[in-house]
Amino acid sequence: MITKILSRDNMYPPIELYNTILRQDIYNYWKDYIQEWINNKIWLYIHIPFCKTKCDFCHCNSFASNVREIKTYINNLENEVSFFSPIFTNRKISNIYFWGGTPSILENEELDNFLNFVYSKFNFVDNVPFCFEAMPETLTESKIDILQKYWVSRLSLWIQTLDENVLKNINRIQDLENLIKIVKYIKQKIKYLNVDLVCWLEWETIDSFKYWLEIVLDMNPDIIHVYRFNPSETTNFSKVWKMYSNNNKSIREQMYQYAVNRIKETWRKKLKNDDYWFSLDARNISIVDRIENASSNLGIWFSARSNIFWKLSYVNSAVIEKWKSLDSYIGYYYSQNDEKNRYVLQNFIDGISLKKYKDLFSSDFIKDYSKSLKFLIDNYWKDSIIINNDEIKINFEKLTNTILNSVFFWKDILEKLKFNIFT
Ligand SMILES: C[S@@+](CC[C@H](N)C(=O)[O-])C[C@H]1O[C@@H](n2cnc3c(N)ncnc32)[C@H](O)[C@@H]1O
Ligand code: SF4
Numbered sequence: 001m002i003t004k005i006l007s008r009d010n011m012y013p014p015i016e017l018y019n020t021i022l023r024q025d026i027y028n029y030w031k032d033y034i035q036e037w038i039n040n041k042i043w044l045y046i047h048i049p050f051c052k053t054k055c056d057f058c059h060c061n062s063f064a065s066n067v068r069e070i071k072t073y074i075n076n077l078e079n080e081v082s083f084f085s086p087i088f089t090n091r092k093i094s095n096i097y098f099w100g101g102t103p104s105i106l107e108n109e110e111l112d113n114f115l116n117f118v119y120s121k122f123n124f125v126d127n128v129p130f131c132f133e134a135m136p137e138t139l140t141e142s143k144i145d146i147l148q149k150y151w152v153s154r155l156s157l158w159i160q161t162l163d164e165n166v167l168k169n170i171n172r173i174q175d176l177e178n179l180i181k182i183v184k185y186i187k188q189k190i191k192y193l194n195v196d197l198v199c200w201l202e203w204e205t206i207d208s209f210k211y212w213l214e215i216v217l218d219m220n221p222d223i224i225h226v227y228r229f230n231p232s233e234t235t236n237f238s239k240v241w242k243m244y245s246n247n248n249k250s251i252r253e254q255m256y257q258y259a260v261n262r263i264k265e266t267w268r269k270k271l272k273n274d275d276y277w278f279s280l281d282a283r284n285i286s287i288v289d290r291i292e293n294a295s296s297n298l299g300i301w302f303s304a305r306s307n308i309f310w311k312l313s314y315v316n317s318a319v320i321e322k323w324k325s326l327d328s329y330i331g332y333y334y335s336q337n338d339e340k341n342r343y344v345l346q347n348f349i350d351g352i353s354l355k356k357y358k359d360l361f362s363s364d365f366i367k368d369y370s371k372s373l374k375f376l377i378d379n380y381w382k383d384s385i386i387i388n389n390d391e392i393k394i395n396f397e398k399l400t401n402t403i404l405n406s407v408f409f410w411k412d413i414l415e416k417l418k419f420n421i422f423t
Pocket of ligand 2: 050051054059060100101158
């Protein structure tokens with residue numbers, strides 16, 4: 001159990017440390033926070049966990065669902081928004097992010113009503129960045145018109161692959177003709193278009209991957225994310241005991257390296273805290289804000305993580321139970337050190353600004369982490385740390401997240417985990 005948790009690299013602190021927390025307590029924490037922290041940004045995250053089909057490769061907390069379930073969920077979502085939104089009456093929300101599952105699965109009228117409802121309940125900054133994620137097969141021109149009406153500024157289109165056989169095999173519906181039509185329309189209506197691809201989906205060959213990558217490049221999206229397939233235990237792929245061999249890993253890596261080089265040839269650059277694009281503005285501002293500014297976010301609802309800077313991280317407890325038990329929460333109270341550790345872990349990837357760290361925490365990064373930095377320098381120097389003026393970053397080609405976790409954060413977290421799991 002411990003080894004499993006330790007190898008996890010994307011969740012700090014681990015969910016096993018979360019304890020039950022009452023909705024009213026969360027409400028009170030937010031209220032205190034709003035009174036105390038004037039400048040820290042707050043963004044709104046809405047989670048729609050439903051999909052048309054459950055794709056075999058998918059590691060997300062998502063379900064193939066029916067119209068009735070979606071209706072019930074939206075009703076509950078609205079109740080939740082109504083409960084929390086009065087706290088934010090005098091604050092402007094800095095950006096909006098709809099993710100899933102598949103937010104674009106909502107029918108036109110449902111989507112229109114829900115977006116209207118959200119805008120009536122919160123105040124937003126002018127020209128609020130609004131990132132909405134969509135599966136191509138659920139989009140129509142009229143749905144895109146609705147998204148434009150509510151000022152969606154960045155549409156993330158999840159393509160994954162275009163190969164018909166691969167699509168069938170991974171249980172995903174996607175029609176190329178419709179996709180090309182939709183992409184053209186999005187480009188007329190929405191400011192930024194992002195596209196996601198996954199390297200090594202079962203039955204994809206290097207040749208088919210290369211071929212379809214060219215078709216995607218021809219669509220000329222502003223941003224292209226390329227993910228390495230992660231055969232985690234939450235995927236249907238792994239649940240039926242399919243083996244992920246070293247050969248598959250090597251093919252995945254070849255696809256990834258090929259895609260990155262090919263994308264670079266199109267003059268897109270790797271930009272800070274996101275992937276390959278032309279413009280900094282096209283980045284996913286919600287994620288960037290959380291990483292770079294430790295901004296807080298109100299997440300609603302199933303499996304949506306919320307963060308109140310330096311106070312609390314919480315999530316609906318349905319994440320570890322069934323999705324229908326949505327009325328309880330689990331949370332983790334952040335000490336000052338926890339918040340710093342989380343910030344450092346996330347910013348090490350693309351660089352910690354020493355000045356930003358000082359502004360946020362009123363303390364000095366080098367002093368706070370002197371022991372860990374010394375250990376790293378003594379053991380992995382040159383290969384692992386890159387210092388650039390005001391910025392320090394880690395070379396992840398040389399140093400894995402597991403080493404980094406154990407050097408920087410894990411001693412106290414490990415103690416707490418041992419306590420939680422074995423007592
Ligand atoms: C929450 S998923 C949403 C996907 C979206 N509903 C769609 O239509 O595909 C977000 C992204 O995670 C990536 N993803 C999902 N499962 C993955 C896995 N097992 N390994 C790597 N990336 C994965 C996919 O690229 C996907 O676009
Ligand atoms: S990849 Fe997207 S559409 Fe497929 S199951 Fe995952 S969240 Fe749903």
